[in-house]
Amino acid sequence: MPEAPVTPDDVRRAAEVIRDGVHRTPTFTSRSLGSGRYLKAELFQRTGSFKARGALNHVRSLTREERDRGVISVSAGNHAQALAWAAGTEGIDALLVMWRTASAAKVDATRAYGASVDLEAADPGEAFARLRELEAETGRVFVHPFDDPVVIAGAGTVGLEILEDVPGVETVVVACGGGGLVSGIAAACVPAGVRVVAVEPEHSNALALGLAAGEPVPVTPETVADALTAPFTGQRPIEICGALGVEVVLVSDEEIREAFRFLYSRAKLAAEPGGATAVAAVLAGRIPGSNVVSVVSGGNVSADIASAILARL
Structure with missing residues (x-):
């Protein structure tokens, strides 16, 4: 194998x-x-x-310099909430890219965990493009929701x-x-x-x-x-x-x-x-x-x- x-x-x-x-x-x-x-x-x-498991594992792997830059990701809601929570527990600023039709309950929960949420994208495909724009603009560390x-x-x-x-x-x-x-x-x-x-x-x-x-x-x-x-x-x-x-x-x-x-x-x-x-x-x-x-x-x-x-x- x-x-x-x-x-x-x-x-x-x-x-x-x-x-x-x-x-x-x-x-x-x-x-x-x-x-x-x-x-x-x-x-x-x-x-x-x-999602909390992977998000916390990644956040705890970051260097001090990466922690200072903050994190960013894209999600329909579960990874968004998990990364917001994990970053918050470690004192790291988080920005989550979601989309306008995402569950309002999941958007609200992500914000309640302390993260900022961007809702400019209309759908999941646009959200990944929006993520790349914001990643380049802000210099944040990308925590991929699944391909990491x-x-x-x-x-x-x-x-x-x-x-x-x-x-x-x-x-x-x-x-x-x-x-x-x-x-x-x-x-x-x-x-x-x-x-x-x-x-x-x-x-x-x-x-x-x-x-x-x-x-x-x-x-x-x-x-x-x-x-x-x-x-x-x-x-x-x-x-x-x-x-x-x-x-x-x-x-x-x-x-x-x-x-x-x-x-x-x-x-x-x-x-x-x-x-x-x-x-x-x-x-x-x-x-x-x-x-x-x-x-x-x-x-x-x-x-x-x-x-x-x-x-x-």
Whole structure:
């Protein structure tokens, strides 16, 4: 097996760096999903998603000169909140580029963590262009939301906890947008003999396209799972997932909504649609086998979206 750009040692080092700053989130059995099925409740992480792990790992890796320059990034909301929080805990100024249709709740939360927010971009594609403009103007350090080995290693600590908490785990199922979480978990888990499956919305399938092409492929995401609307999957996640044999499963928006309702009503987990996407593949019967862990990756959902989905309970 070729060596991936992020190794298990990188993930273990990240775990030591962030140990005192993030939560060790629980893993529950879920009889409603079937025997040998588990939920990794990463929605209970600081800032409401796994993103806090990678953001803190990167921020703590900065030199004094880099800290003084401040940080900048682009995000639909979860990485924005995470970087705002991580930078704030380390006394670093942060600027986040979001877009005008981003969740108002996530924009407000990012500001509440102490960061400045730029909303000039109309959509994710424009946001990356706006990021480059502001990065050049301000001289800030760019903390990539998913195509960064330090961020990926931090996200991979989710996988280490699964390995420790579920002896005999055979498959880990992970939602994918830009690819940082699934590639980090793969880096931690595949060398230990665990299968990793990425789940994408069928109309936001940048990883599937990127793996086929061997490089990032631009997409125009259309999905209820706003956390999974990266306009491409990163080169490093593509390399890692390709090297480690990560499989990709696609789910529909209605299957994501059904998983959202399942988590709320049966597991009592108030996930966001993106956080329910891994479970959607399990509920749809696309993940065979036993000892399967689905990562519920985030819980930052606005009340209007949640109520609209739950109205069909």
